[in-house]
Amino acid sequence: MNGQWQLISRPVGMVKESDFGYVEEPVPDIGDNELLIRNLYFAFEPAMRGWITDAKSYIAPVQLGEVMRASTVGQVIESNNPDFKPGDFVTGMAGWQEYFITDGSAGLMGRGASKIPDGIAPELMMSALGGTGLTAYFGMLDIGKPKTGDVVVVSGAAGATGSVAGQIAKIKGASKVVGIAGGSEKCRWLTSELGYDAAIDYKSENVAKRLRQECPDGINIFFDNVGGQILDDALLNMAMNGRVVLCGGISSYNELELPPGPKNYMQLVIQRCTMEGFILIDYLDRAEEAVNDLSSWIQSGQLKHAEDIQEGIENTPKTFLRLFEGKNIGKQLLKIAEPPL
Amino acid sequence: MNGQWQLISRPVGMVKESDFGYVEEPVPDIGDNELLIRNLYFAFEPAMRGWITDAKSYIAPVQLGEVMRASTVGQVIESNNPDFKPGDFVTGMAGWQEYFITDGSAGLMGRGASKIPDGIAPELMMSALGGTGLTAYFGMLDIGKPKTGDVVVVSGAAGATGSVAGQIAKIKGASKVVGIAGGSEKCRWLTSELGYDAAIDYKSENVAKRLRQECPDGINIFFDNVGGQILDDALLNMAMNGRVVLCGGISSYNELELPPGPKNYMQLVIQRCTMEGFILIDYLDRAEEAVNDLSSWIQSGQLKHAEDIQEGIENTPKTFLRLFEGKNIGKQLLKIAEPPL
Numbered sequence: 148m149n150g151q152w153q154l155i156s157r158p159v160g161m162v163k164e165s166d167f168g169y170v171e172e173p174v175p176d177i178g179d180n181e182l183l184i185r186n187l188y189f190a191f192e193p194a195m196r197g198w199i200t201d202a203k204s205y206i207a208p209v210q211l212g213e214v215m216r217a218s219t220v221g222q223v224i225e226s227n228n229p230d231f232k233p234g235d236f237v238t239g240m241a242g243w244q245e246y247f248i249t250d251g252s253a254g255l256m257g258r259g260a261s262k263i264p265d266g267i268a269p270e271l272m273m274s275a276l277g278g279t280g281l282t283a284y285f286g287m288l289d290i291g292k293p294k295t296g297d298v299v300v301v302s303g304a305a306g307a308t309g310s311v312a313g314q315i316a317k318i319k320g321a322s323k324v325v326g327i328a329g330g331s332e333k334c335r336w337l338t339s340e341l342g343y344d345a346a347i348d349y350k351s352e353n354v355a356k357r358l359r360q361e362c363p364d365g366i367n368i369f370f371d372n373v374g375g376q377i378l379d380d381a382l383l384n385m386a387m388n389g390r391v392v393l394c395g396g397i398s399s400y401n402e403l404e405l406p407p408g409p410k411n412y413m414q415l416v417i418q419r420c421t422m423e424g425f426i427l428i429d430y431l432d433r434a435e436e437a438v439n440d441l442s443s444w445i446q447s448g449q450l451k452h453a454e455d456i457q458e459g460i461e462n463t464p465k466t467f468l469r470l471f472e473g474k475n476i477g478k479q480l481l482k483i484a485e486p487p488l
Numbered sequence: 489m490n491g492q493w494q495l496i497s498r499p500v501g502m503v504k505e506s507d508f509g510y511v512e513e514p515v516p517d518i519g520d521n522e523l524l525i526r527n528l529y530f531a532f533e534p535a536m537r538g539w540i541t542d543a544k545s546y547i548a549p550v551q552l553g554e555v556m557r558a559s560t561v562g563q564v565i566e567s568n569n570p571d572f573k574p575g576d577f578v579t580g581m582a583g584w585q586e587y588f589i590t591d592g593s594a595g596l597m598g599r600g601a602s603k604i605p606d607g608i609a610p611e612l613m614m615s616a617l618g619g620t621g622l623t624a625y626f627g628m629l630d631i632g633k634p635k636t637g638d639v640v641v642v643s644g645a646a647g648a649t650g651s652v653a654g655q656i657a658k659i660k661g662a663s664k665v666v667g668i669a670g671g672s673e674k675c676r677w678l679t680s681e682l683g684y685d686a687a688i689d690y691k692s693e694n695v696a697k698r699l700r701q702e703c704p705d706g707i708n709i710f711f712d713n714v715g716g717q718i719l720d721d722a723l724l725n726m727a728m729n730g731r732v733v734l735c736g737g738i739s740s741y742n743e744l745e746l747p748p749g750p751k752n753y754m755q756l757v758i759q760r761c762t763m764e765g766f767i768l769i770d771y772l773d774r775a776e777e778a779v780n781d782l783s784s785w786i787q788s789g790q791l792k793h794a795e796d797i798q799e800g801i802e803n804t805p806k807t808f809l810r811l812f813e814g815k816n817i818g819k820q821l822l823k824i825a826e827p828p829l
Binding site: 203204205213374379393394395396405406407408409410411412413414415416417418419420421422423424425429457 | 758767
């Protein structure tokens, strides 16, 4: 039987465990050219909150009664496809279910499967080398365009994307990288493990004041995963010709109505700044370049990665909620099975 | 005697006539290399509201007791400077006063004087060929980067900058230019005189709905002079990879506190758009290029310009307020004297 978590109600305000329902269905036989995958890990991202809202966006919403969309790592169990053999580790968007049948055709954002190269840990394929790592890579490099000597600030800095984004800025010569995160444990991790030069705990500190202290000549790049008051505080501290990289806005994802926008947006005029949004799916044809760079930085020890791994398919919605409770440090994963082969 | 309007109190909320005081002072003798200018016109821009607020900005605030900063056109009365002779028309930032002494050294934004080329009407030098015309030129071309076929929307479209910006987009091949303005008279002017393809009266129409109707495939360039609800409406209608040119935000200039920002700013992510601010002073070394292009478009009839000319130095603060009352069509000027020579 294939255990799966389906979307059963559209969340109103904060997403709840009860917005998802667990069902079991028989696993069908595979057809010509198809393969059967047993999922081992589910990956969680704040953007998934947007996928269950019925609004026009960059990707169609998950329908009620549909398996929740999510990126996954699994292992091939059976294969009628010459490109895959039992035991292969694959990554894809199989969603919240134990088993998945595909012809293997689609890539990172499609409901297919891509083979994971030998020697790469499956967890890594979902964190620093997965969607969030690639988002950090293209957002920081293509939108932020860090230059030697830049002062870079990252919000949501202890999350899967933020933690990688700040380290990339440092690798590219930023003179100072400041992270904004919630809680002293995350802040300590940023400075002691990831090489961030400073960390601001938005739960206990005055972010605007600390940004003025840490960035007396202004922020050259603000990489934003949060929005809300933190974006406004950063806008007030931008340097001339600075860039605001809009990656996400987790502070508003569970709001019943859109909260007010950044009241300091006219600082973009006063300081001649750019604020630009981007989405990873536009960069998938350059995924190999990103994976190569990220892998080599990991091997050389310049890029650290971290995963928060929960266990058990019964904990799937609960694990998703950890993102919005600010519980994860690094990539939020759920392990639902040991490699069976 | 030199009649002058000084800033005597910092406005709180809506600027009032009583924030300025009229005084007369003797006109001093000119020194070596100096010239005495009699001002003929004052020019008014919404940005001047920012210059009398005591906040860090791109230019130092006007101090209490100082002559109000403004761009001007005047005529040289006396000159000890070989570059200027009596009768020359000059433009500069002489401020709200009848007479002005300078060594002629500073340019467009400084307290100096630049000679107006023969054959150019002084009013034109303050409108389409002045600061607001150049702002439209660089904002539309360098930040908006119009391409053939683009759909372009301009807010504050009947103002001095907006009216020029939309026409430049059309000259550069925009397939459709839509103006947003207040009142049916302005809207009629945009479509019947300036060649705008459509106009939306924000005072009587639902801007969001009209934008959806007029721009069914989205807005490629939104040139914003207004901010507030109009910016939010435009953000909801952006096309993929669109550009929001932040030129101004007149809707908030007289607010006691900064109003909420654009709640739809995350559309910049969903549609992968850029929102970018700019200020004319960064482009002054390219002023000649702009004046040449704008002049040739005016001569060929492709670019129309309009001035709202009030009269009498006693009406200076009242004329400034016309900008915020939405009374002007085209450039707001005040004529304070006939050419004396």
